[in-house]
Amino acid sequence: MLTTIEINDTLMLTAQQLAHQRNQTLRQVVESALQSFVEQEQERKAGFRLRKCTFRGNGLQADIQEGDWAGL
Template sequence: MKTTVDISEALLREAKKLAAREGITLKALIERGLHRVIAETRQHPPFKLRRASFKGKGLSPDLQNASWEAVLDRAYEGRGS
């Protein structure tokens, strides 16, 4: 199947040099690279943060417009810091 890919000239030059050194076509080099990336992705799926929300109603009304420092102070209140 034919497709068009837009890559930087510098990357294309390097890819052509590598393909020539290895005695393969640019198409073969690109396919090899894509196969590797796909294989890596299958082995190591992207990290997904688990849902860690809790049942609540958000910030206390007195902290709705407070600074981040005020929120942190409240969070650590009574914890020795």
């Protein structure tokens, strides 16, 4: 898609220099940056998810009583 946007002169110059250093086009740098921004926003909106973390075993050991922190 062809579109026109206004970009701060300093930011544009920095992006052009980065593109040159990476041997990429300005388009590739801008698309990559925009993609990263969109992904971060989607993750932020999705909220925090605690990953499932379980351990193999059969629960507490026979000599440990539930809630006995001193014994642990």
